[in-house]
Amino acid sequence: MKNTKSIFAVFMALSALFSVSSCKKDKLKGKGTVKLTFDSRAGNANFAYGTEYTNAAGEKLTFTKLQYYVSNFVLIKEDGSEYVVPQELTYRLIDEGVAGSEVITLPDIPAGEYTKVKFIVGVDSLRSTMDVSKRTGDLDPAGKAADMYWSWNSGYIFFKIEGTSPASTRTGNVFMYHIGGYGGYSTPTANNIRTITLTSPNAIEIGEGRAPEVHIYADILESLKTPTTISIANTAVVHMPMAATTFANNYADMFKIDHVHNE
Amino acid sequence: MKNSPAQFSKPAFLFVLFAALLVSCRKEKNIKEEIRFEIPANFPAPKYNFSSNPVTTAGFELGRKLFYEPQLSRDNTISCGSCHISFSAFTHHGHAVSHGIDNRLGIRNAPPVMNTAWSDEFMWDGGINQLDMLPIAPIENPVEMDLEFAIAVQKIKNNPAYPPLFKAAFGTEEITGPRLLQALSQFMNMLVSANAKYDKWKRGEDNVQLTADELDGYHLVQQKCASCHSTDLFTDNKFHNNGIRSTFTIDSGRAHITQLPQDVGKFKTPSLRNLKYTAPYMHDGSFATLEQVLDHYAQGVKYSPTLDAELQKNGILGIPLTAIEKQKIIAFLNTLNDEKFVKDRRFAEQ
Numbered sequence: 098m099k100n101t102k103s104i105f106a107v108f109m110a111l112s113a114l115f116s117v118s119s120c121k122k123d124k125l126k127g128k129g130t131v132k133l134t135f136d137s138r139a140g141n142a143n144f145a146y147g148t149e150y151t152n153a154a155g156e157k158l159t160f161t162k163l164q165y166y167v168s169n170f171v172l173i174k175e176d177g178s179e180y181v182v183p184q185e186l187t188y189r190l191i192d193e194g195v196a197g198s199e200v201i202t203l204p205d206i207p208a209g210e211y212t213k214v215k216f217i218v219g220v221d222s223l224r225s226t227m228d229v230s231k232r233t234g235d236l237d238p239a240g241k242a243a244d245m246y247w248s249w250n251s252g253y254i255f256f257k258i259e260g261t262s263p264a265s266t267r268t269g270n271v272f273m274y275h276i277g278g279y280g281g282y283s284t285p286t287a288n289n290i291r292t293i294t295l296t297s298p299n300a301i302e303i304g305e306g307r308a309p310e311v312h313i314y315a316d317i318l319e320s321l322k323t324p325t326t327i328s329i330a331n332t333a334v335v336h337m338p339m340a341a342t343t344f345a346n347n348y349a350d351m352f353k354i355d356h357v358h359n360e
Numbered sequence: 361m362k363n364s365p366a367q368f369s370k371p372a373f374l375f376v377l378f379a380a381l382l383v384s385c386r387k388e389k390n391i392k393e394e395i396r397f398e399i400p401a402n403f404p405a406p407k408y409n410f411s412s413n414p415v416t417t418a419g420f421e422l423g424r425k426l427f428y429e430p431q432l433s434r435d436n437t438i439s440c441g442s443c444h445i446s447f448s449a450f451t452h453h454g455h456a457v458s459h460g461i462d463n464r465l466g467i468r469n470a471p472p473v474m475n476t477a478w479s480d481e482f483m484w485d486g487g488i489n490q491l492d493m494l495p496i497a498p499i500e501n502p503v504e505m506d507l508e509f510a511i512a513v514q515k516i517k518n519n520p521a522y523p524p525l526f527k528a529a530f531g532t533e534e535i536t537g538p539r540l541l542q543a544l545s546q547f548m549n550m551l552v553s554a555n556a557k558y559d560k561w562k563r564g565e566d567n568v569q570l571t572a573d574e575l576d577g578y579h580l581v582q583q584k585c586a587s588c589h590s591t592d593l594f595t596d597n598k599f600h601n602n603g604i605r606s607t608f609t610i611d612s613g614r615a616h617i618t619q620l621p622q623d624v625g626k627f628k629t630p631s632l633r634n635l636k637y638t639a640p641y642m643h644d645g646s647f648a649t650l651e652q653v654l655d656h657y658a659q660g661v662k663y664s665p666t667l668d669a670e671l672q673k674n675g676i677l678g679i680p681l682t683a684i685e686k687q688k689i690i691a692f693l694n695t696l697n698d699e700k701f702v703k704d705r706r707f708a709e710q
Contacts, residue, residue: 225489226489226490227490228409228412228413228490228492229413229490229492229493229537229538229541229542229545230412230413230492230538230542231412232493232538233538237536237537237538238493238496238509238510238537239509239510239512239513239536239537239538239540240510240536240537243508243509243510246496246509248493248496248497248499248500248501248509249487249497249500249501250487250616250617251487251488251489251490251493251496251497252489281617281618282480282481282486282489283481283486283598284614284617284618284620284623286617286618286619286620287619337619338619339619
């Protein structure tokens, strides 16, 4: 009797497992889209132009410009398998002054439960040296990239923040941080491309007929904080790759996935 | 039968003959003006990726118009051709440094625009890694044309002369930054200088012979100069400190791009072609004559920590050169002047 019971229990457990997995398979099939929203934050507060914040150095500051490139998205499953989004689709300039630029929709992703999102802050070195036929869309130096391109040292500015601060000793109390540098063409130079891997608090369920939304927080003040606290009084202007490396190293913990909406 | 349509009256026949002649003339003209990029037999393989932007006649003509277009500057006074003049092998002959917009002076000598397809790093400091992206630098430079590139493209869009030219070159009238840059690349890539006396001798054309002095000069250049001025392009397209100065506070050269101390005072090796038309010489235009240049290498080289190893062999600064050797080298350098190139009407402002 006992034996029968346990056999029954095993049977029940197996069938439950089977039904769950078959259910999952039914649920996530084919291909689907995912929407990534890069929500600019200032610590715990929402980020906005004209609002006064205090940086980690204790200096008051107000932003007038925030623009940065993200590209080369990769979605990763629990087992470590990766889906590399076709590169052409991934170059996006997020511009605080352009509503909608923070929302990135990636199409045709194979169904599955993804747990990590990987991307580059900036533009990869290969693309940074390609001919102009490969510089369309957000990479067009006569278009969206107009303010994000160094003409004298051909390459993109990856991350740009500007504003004013009483701590700045520059004319108009301005600060300008232009972070670029793809590593050099024939001579290795400062490489300020940074790869960010974010772990999602819950699985991102992608499949046919679904459109999950991944809400990413980008804490702009954090880019001035860890591991190196930036003081505007000490450094108000950065527009060369080497000095920008400190800032690029600060990206590491400025992004996080706050939440995911699965349907 | 009398008025059979197959038979022409005399005037009609003459008319047809005349029309046929016209057509054939036209054809000949077209053939003559057709633009084709060709690799000279004595040159290495080009570095430009022609598969994404092949040179076409219409693209070249659009590029030429843009090259001579002053609207690409803030106040419509300066074009690319202002400082890159065709009969000076596309330099600003006679100017140590060029005067750009509002007569502002730069800090560097305008380099020749020639054989661009064989280079993948441009400017004296190599800051530009793609020919297509090059024109943005002088257009935006505050001492050159001082105009945001996006605005430059907008001005071209607003000029009614251009839509048909873009259509001819690219299939539609749409004017974009990438198309504008591609057209300029097509024009620049056609600026191939490979028809000097030396080239003809090297390729065995027209029975051209070098004189004894020229030949001696050739061997001297191979022996004493070719570590930098290599191949038939006469440049290694690399960066060297050739001892013009001992400090580089005004212009750190390559280090401005790499920010590396070992690159301070290094500048891209210029070609030895067309020197007759491109004086003054060096990145800052500091030498007016070839004699001064050779005197510099013989006894004027200044030491600094990044000085090229070839210029301080065996603890001696510079390259030992006798007066006779200098003369012979100059005789050879004169065989690199390509008159056909500087007088090519296709390359001049139309």
